[in-house]
Amino acid sequence: MKLIWKFNLVLLGIFVLGFLIAGYISYQSLQANAREEILQNARLMMESALSARNYTIAQVKPLLDTQMKYQFLPQTVPAYAATEQFNELRKKHPDYAYKEATLNPSNPRNRASDWEADVVNVFRNTSSTTEIIGERDTPTGRSLYLARPIQVKSAACLTCHSTVDAAPKTMLDLYGNANGFGWKMEEVIGAQIVSVPMTVPIERAKKTFTTFMGSLAVVFIAIFVLLNLMLYTMVIRRVTHLAGIADQVSLGNMDAGDFKTRSKDEIGVLTEAMGRMRASLVQAMKMLEA
């Protein structure tokens, strides 16, 4: 097997191995980054919803307390405020979703669906669980959800949700007296669930992976071609030429050509050495003939 084939075989093996390892690592890393990005988005949106809740409790509700004596204003309810704020966001980003999924809500739109109820029940059954992250398929593609428990921690919640008698009459006018009562202090009554679409970040990660692997392949091919070119011009061609002259000289053809070179590299030194060797051989032959 020729030297160039041996060289190329090894080089190709190294390249393929490197390509596969780099591909595996970068794919895993990009996918992990994409998921982390989705999770970051979900957390940011969860915090945004919490901010809307806290702002409503601290600033909006006190301003509207008097009005609540005349008409129940859902704008004073933290869950309503957070949901409405998110609904505004959904006008531009319809794939994102936020829900205060509640098992027994006053406002029917907050009632937990089947899978949401399962999440809420996990929180209810394991008090140590403070966050659940999961993935699910939706009509618009795969989606990541982040859920945190809603726990009754303030007696103010019980003003509206303990008993029908204690609830503001104006609230009963709006929501009736069938749902949203019987909540207890420290009870987990629902979960805040943020859903973030995974399609776009995952697709972006895949695109980045393809670009990266394509670039890597181009670089590998360029290196492969360059190395072959260098090997041929700097080694193979000169050694072949040297071997051809040496072969003719060994058969007694002293006119086969000169071992000439201007190069000072290892092959140049070899060429000069072989030139001296041939000169010595010619002189020895002449001495024998004389």
Add this chain to the structure above:
Amino acid sequence: MTISRAWLALALSLVAASAAAETGIVTLVDGGPHLLRGATWYKLVVGTRVEEADIIEASDRAQTQIELAAGSRINLVGAGKIYLVPSAAKEAPPAVALPMGWLKIAAKAPGARLRTAPFDLVVSDGVLVVHANGPAVEFFVESGSARLIELAANGADRAARDLKSGEYASKSATGALATGQRVPKVFIDAMPRHFVDALPTLADRIKTKPTLVVDHEITYAEAEPWLATRDRAVFEKRFASRLRDPAFRSAALPNLARYPMWDRMLNPEKYAPKPQPVK
């Protein structure tokens, strides 16, 4: 009593009345309401110090807020009128008569007594929204509680009942008093929009004390409704000085039978002791 003595007594009583104590400050004025002090109308402006016996009248789209020295706040909106009833006793809570209009009162201890045609409302610490239209009155207890005191024909207190926060009561011109646990939507819809909010406290911000600008003297047409209230005697005395005005006097003359004091002043001969028949 001769005519001159009667006028002198009247003048002295008016001087005494003019020294009435300030009971509050006007902190919000909108829509050009007027203040009646004595028998003279003034233009009401922010910062005006109100006194006992002052009357405030406003037309549509007007708003007036008074913050009483005792701590209560009164907001009168739209066409309406109130009368700051002079205190019967030193310790008595301030009293306000509301013959007509929408009024929101946020009372603080010692509270206030709101007088309407069919009943009085005493609120010590709470907020009421009241709509009065002569004998027809309705009100809502926004917070705290209120005592409703029905009145006898002579104006004396009769039965009383307490209403809690969230309760509503109404009395039409001819019907009986009705109470409810909810405020009717029709009441809320008719109510001035800003009554759904708490009344602001603005008195601390007002440092100026404007001089009142006279608008005009009271006419008989303006005085007549007050002369038909349970405080008729008080107003008869208060507006007696206006009988010097021929226009006022001529307008009052056809109804003089209703005003014994004025009749005595204008027709002293009717009340002069009859000469004893010579035996």
